[in-house]
Amino acid sequence: TDSASTASDTASASDSTDLSYDVSGVAKVDDIAAMLPDAVAEKGTLVVGASTDYAPAEFRADDLNTAIGYDVDLAKAIGNVLGLEAEVQDGEFASLIPAIGSKYDVGISSFTITPERLENANMISYINVGSSYAVKAGNPQAFDPESVCGQTIAVQTGTYQEEELATFSDDCTAAGDEAIEVLSYARQSDATTNVVGGKAVAFYADSTVAGYAASLTNGQLEITGGIRDAAEQGIVVNKDDMELAKAVQAATQSLMDDGTWGKILDAWGVEDAALSTAELNPKA
Amino acid sequence: MSTRPPELIRARPVPRPSLWVAAAIVLVLVAMLVHGLLTNENYRWDVVGQYLFDPRVLSGVGWTLILTVAAMLLGIIMAVLTAVMRMGTNPVLRGVAWVYIWFFRGTPVYTQLVFWGLIGVLYPRLSLGIPFGPEFFVFNTYDVINATVAAILGLGLNEGAYLSEIVRSGLNSVDKGQWEASTALGMKRSTTLRRIIIPQAMRVIVPPTGNETISMLKTTSLVLAVPFSLELQFVTNAIGNKEFLPLPLLIVAGIWYLFITSILMVGQARLEAYYGKGFDDESPSKPAKGMSKRQQAILAAGTVKADPNLEVTP
Amino acid sequence: MSTRPPELIRARPVPRPSLWVAAAIVLVLVAMLVHGLLTNENYRWDVVGQYLFDPRVLSGVGWTLILTVAAMLLGIIMAVLTAVMRMGTNPVLRGVAWVYIWFFRGTPVYTQLVFWGLIGVLYPRLSLGIPFGPEFFVFNTYDVINATVAAILGLGLNEGAYLSEIVRSGLNSVDKGQWEASTALGMKRSTTLRRIIIPQAMRVIVPPTGNETISMLKTTSLVLAVPFSLELQFVTNAIGNKEFLPLPLLIVAGIWYLFITSILMVGQARLEAYYGKGFDDESPSKPAKGMSKRQQAILAAGTVKADPNLEVTP
Amino acid sequence: MVEVQGVHKLFGDLHVLKGIDLTVQRGEVTVLLGPSGSGKSTLIRCINELEQISSGRLYVDGELMGLREKNGVLHRLSDKEIAHQRSKIGMVFQRFNLFPHMTALENVIEAQRQVLKRSKSDAEARAREELVKVGLADRMDHYPAQLSGGQQQRVAMARALAMDPQLMLFDEPTSALDPELVGEVLNVMKDLADSGMTMIVVTHEVGFAREVADQVVFMDDGVIVERGTAAEVIDNPQQDRTKDFFAKVL
Amino acid sequence: MVEVQGVHKLFGDLHVLKGIDLTVQRGEVTVLLGPSGSGKSTLIRCINELEQISSGRLYVDGELMGLREKNGVLHRLSDKEIAHQRSKIGMVFQRFNLFPHMTALENVIEAQRQVLKRSKSDAEARAREELVKVGLADRMDHYPAQLSGGQQQRVAMARALAMDPQLMLFDEPTSALDPELVGEVLNVMKDLADSGMTMIVVTHEVGFAREVADQVVFMDDGVIVERGTAAEVIDNPQQDRTKDFFAKVL
Ligand SMILES: Nc1ncnc2c1ncn2[C@@H]1O[C@H](COP(=O)(O)OP(=O)(O)OP(=O)(O)O)[C@@H](O)[C@H]1O
């Protein structure tokens, strides 16, 4: 469909010098492939929608064209299990969600599972990601994750952490304390830069993202307070496509069972996050 | 002399079948479009209805309006200032005005807003004093330029660059004879501007400014770059994000924008009628209702030449 | 009769100390600003230099230019079409043109681009045929409307709504006498438009269209909503994102935009000189260099009244 | 040639023509005089269908203008039919209204090609002929802006004449000209009158009226106050309003 | 009162005034005549410093206009000084140039307040007086657009006269008026001349020149071709160019 004109790309990340885990060894599982709806099976490709600006889960390689990240590796592995070629296509959030079920078969883009979202989509849990605060190296302002009231904290718009901060802030004001000043940025990199620059004391993000950011800013940032309340993230499938949801669930489960999923995360330096059961629409 | 004509001509108009064909085609297309809009379940009209009057959305509408008005006010001030500077004889001030317009028109407003948001990082302290000399007041930048101020500064200064040309063209549109008459009477440049030129230039300046306001309404959504996160588009995006329903919430925002724009367009049409009637055709037509005697007089005199009711991009 | 005056008056100009004070202040401020820009390490000029001519950035510049040109072309076609429709006598077509302008001006272009990007989801098949009747051709929407097409459609249709008013104001600016003369000679409306009015209206239409082009340059960055991800702003954002250096890469994009805008502004100034000279002051001034005899003639005749070289928002 | 019967014209509530009756014979020159706002321009614009009359009937060359009566019901003519009726009437405006982007020659060619569908060479030959007649043999390739007002007005006349009109209307053809240039245009008009063209002329040039007019019509406030020969109306007016007017103008 | 000595004016390369010498005595009325483009307007605009002269000297009331000579070096006067020199000279334009957003009364008051800093009541009293003089007692609260051309021109004259000028300049004050309205403006000008005002008038109204002018100056192509009394220049011109011009205009 979209030719060279978009940043979509087939699973060719292994050619890139960028980090990735080679999933070419994952074989097709016929039983699971049989669960696929006919339309998808006949097509032969699994089109995966992802908002590729969230390192290290899904982002762009140096050529700005190739999607890479652990979600991308997972997508390819799922494709292999289902006997399909996985094709990761980029999409902004607003154009991603409505198109799952038509333009995209599934969405794998660090979507946190929440009850509201489950009302509007099928979600298959695959990873349990905590939240972390990152501060300037040495924590010069002595930021304490346990007393966040009155602090200026950066966060990426639309993340689970943004909601959390809003709740914390409400708690602060309810307790007669100062509210948190939340700076909500469209991109994680803006949040990161503003901590480096000193506008915000800390940023609050997925632990995976925070760790990766800290490692990429040449030691200018550090994680403080460790990994906090973890939340599950899920693969999104159209609400009305139970068949595909079940097939993807089975495929994900098989990757968990044979250890591939854990190896992918290891390759990206994200440990302890893998779930061992891929649950369809878990009660979060 | 007869006062009323005996019998007005009442003739059948020329039949125009093409008109009816066109009408039929258009109606069918509109019907299809509306049908498609209502039945395509992607739009989730139930969700649209549910969120249209959500308090968060309403507060977003409010903030959008506040930003629009404040930024336009700042823009107008900058515009008048720089337009007068550019028309003046002082080459330094002319240069400054030119650079201002060049820079703010030349760079994306989004980028400008990012910088205004970061101003506290880039220049942590603002000081009032003699350059390279003693400082009298020193502020912590973030105390002065909070997100709201940054958003308004960013939008307003950008807008000022665009409005400046509108104001200049308005001032230029006033008949040169008006300048000469006041000069010949011994009036100073500043007096002439204030008392003679600007009152007449308003006719040309006000309508496109209405237009710019309509544009500004939608430009406000870029303040997420600051970040300022209370205006309409941000709020609806956030809700859509949270609920996995971006499309219906885009529609919610779209409806509000369309609604406010429609009101502004009515206002603009009124303004154009107020300032512009009687110019398009040279016949002495009836002045717009409610027009002041003064405005009617400017109009009828026709000393303002252009009628550049140009519309302007968002 | 003497042909040359014996001795030209060479008088000392009036001393203007305020001019020099203003100049000094401005120079100090500019020096401070430049100093701040160069020394503030947040800007990371080394990174700016490193990426300014990065092949990905250059390709982004290329795509930005392609989108700008294509969208403007589509916009102009829509604008002429709807402007003529609005000036016509057919109420249905007038209504359609009005609704088009109302809708596309009233909703944010970002939202429009999201919908164009999703068109294949919302309407998976496009068919050519009789409404509610047989279909002759059926396309898979995404085969026809890929991201590039969607981006151009979205930008172009939005722009058309704004340009439409510019074109209309251009057509209106031509002296009514020109209409009357051709009517009195028995020429049809369409002939009059094509042969008499449009050639003269160009003077008014072209300069603000240049302006719109400058705006469009920056509006293209919104096509990430489609998503179309090859243009300048997206590319620099993506690099900045990856490297956690958003600020220097915003500057890279800003420099390119400013550079292209400057070229366009020179082009626009030329166009304005070409079409507008001699109108501002009523004296018969020298026509702009390289102006065609035809254009000089239109100018000198002064049949086009307005000089609405209004600038237009991005 | 022209029959105006009880014509009224209203612009909204403004009653501009209040029952005009006027006959112009073939080959006759009629001069319309009257103060500003009396409706002179409106009357000749109605004859040319640049304005639709509100009441009454208007015939040119025996044809009802702008309307067709069928079974006692009036129907407006289509744009095409009106354009056809118009092409028999030439009009010269006060402000020349030449097409500024075309040379004198192109100005005269344009409508011949577009309306009469003459071939390029025919139209050009005819244009040259008419331009020579008005004395502009050496100005054909000039743009209007390069011509003096008097020359422009003569191009406008050539442009109208090339369409083979049976009736020529002039609306103050010399009042936008410098005093020195008025003469050349009036001379061409005299030649035209001598050649037998039917003409209706609005003008303040009393000398021209005396010399050329077969009929002088004095209008005021939308009615015809007085009509007759130049000697009658100008030099020996009967009505007070007419006397008053000529006392001031002469 | 006015001394023009060898004045040249160039607009870029266009040589518009080519060495003009002219003396106007206090209380004298000078009428400038000449074909279009001969430089009449430019000359009186130079006198009023609306244009800067390129060469020569110009004195009004003995004062060098626009310049000051100090130690043999010329210095331009500041805007303020020029405004002061100008306030002694009243000017009436062809196109009236009243301020359209002010009533007749306000038009006359404005510059008195802003330039002469007269008190509100003084300025208003003076304005009423001048408006009565030009015969507009009952039109003071009308906006310009509600006045006829002749009335507008009379307001313009009142506006200039309220500034107590010592010299009045008129640039074709009646040529934008309908023929019927010309008389009223010429009458006011005659009264003004009779009252002893020094006036320079550009006009095509030969009758006015004959009746009022002390000196008639005929210009062509930037030079003064002929000057003298009306009887000399208009009725018995010596130069061919002058003869030619009056032959056409009269
Ligand atoms: N299109 C129009 N709409 C409304 N009123 C009009 C229109 N055209 C003319 N009038 C009015 O009709 C009246 C007669 O106008 P017309 O132009 O016919 O006068 P005229 O005798 O030609 O005067 P003039 O010598 O000034 O040209 C005037 O009061 C004028 O304002």
Ligand SMILES: Nc1ncnc2c1ncn2[C@@H]1O[C@H](COP(=O)(O)OP(=O)(O)OP(=O)(O)O)[C@@H](O)[C@H]1O
């Ligand atoms: N500001 C100007 N720039 C350039 N040329 C000018 C300017 N003003 C006047 N001219 C030229 O100077 C010449 C004399 O013009 P001026 O207006 O003085 O003539 P005039 O005698 O007043 O003619 P008219 O009777 O048409 O008003 C003309 O050729 C005119 O084009």
Ligand SMILES: [Mg+2]
């Ligand atoms: Mg008329």
Ligand SMILES: [Mg+2]
């Ligand atoms: Mg003049």
